Amino acid sequence: MSPASRSRWSAARLGEKAAEIVAADELPPIVQAGHPVLRSEAIPFDGQLDDALLRALIQVMRRTMHAAPGVGLAAPQIGLPLQLAVLEDMWATDDDVARVRDRGPLPFFAVLNPAYAAIGTDQTAFYEGCLSVRGYTAVVRRHTRIEARWTTPEGADRRAEFAGWPARIVQHETDHLSGTLYLDKADLRSLCSNEEYAARWSHPTPDAAARELGF
Template sequence: MTLHPPHAAPASTWSPGRLAEAAAEIVAAASLPAIVQAGHPVLRTRALPFDGQFDAALLAALVDIMRRTMHAAPGVGLAAPQIGLPLRLAVVEDSWAVDHEVAQARSRAPLPFFAVLNPVCVPSGDERDAFYEGCLSVRGYTAVVRRPRRVEARWTAPDGAARAAEFSGWQARIMQHETDHLNGTLYLDRAELRSLSSNGEYSARWAHPTPERAARELGF
């Protein structure tokens, strides 16, 4: 299985005013925002860095909306482009209860909620892991993605504080997946496409701790 580099995406051309107006509309809406799906241009542009385009109160409200949208989906991460906003903002949280064998094989541990602005993830070491991965913006499908096992991440918290941490295992996968969204990259750009399965076929055939059987039978 190979590590696929994505194509470079064009930068968003949204103005600061348009970004602030769209964020305010999302927060003021009577319902949670829809999660945009593959094919929407916002998922294929590099999101804009947050540099104070709107105030702390609107940012806090937007983070809360994104957290509730992620929970409702449900998912373990959500990037602002997934709700139509080309901003370098994402929320992550993994509190799912998974089988012990699965957790061990995938190095999956709970990840408390937090939000990241302008994140950067840099691989740490040469180890790579390949597992089935899905996306709230590619409904109904899953595919194997090979990613670095560990990353060094840097970001800004919503309160303006600079943060840095090392993530490994499934937590590193979540961080890379969400950072990819901010760069106009979908997980399918990195996936072993012969592994692509509907959620139904995955549940029926390939829902094992690791994808070795799928690799043999699907030929990747």
């Protein structure tokens, strides 16, 4: 897979697009696979938006994520090639699913210029979806534990470890900012519609799907 090329948007264009998103009467649409913004490397944040505009944009992204609904949203998904993402997972889940998937609450936070690295060699595979690949889900093998680094909207450098499902969310959203979709890392024999997933494979693990679908 060839590396994505860096977006060539100017700082002025980024600011204009962000202001347009914030000023709109409706939430921005979530762009879908095939849109070029999802396949370019987002531009690192270095002050292109002033503090007020950045805060307002983050709030719009949070509302858009909730409305979708989802547990993460990267700025390219609303057409803005900037290294910014919001994450939050406070959804109630079945106890067995939460235990097997190591899915605990992930309070809301926003990241600028994030990066991650694996801790250890363990990986786990689960079905995963994306708001920009509407209607489908596939199994993705990801690092079980990671260390993430990012800058907060207030300009502070942060570093934290994540494990289980929160680690999956951080990896998924950070990948968006390098032009990578979850399908690039998925076992495509596991790919199924959301309807088929709900009817057949919505178990705590993908083991049954692996046996039947051959991945």
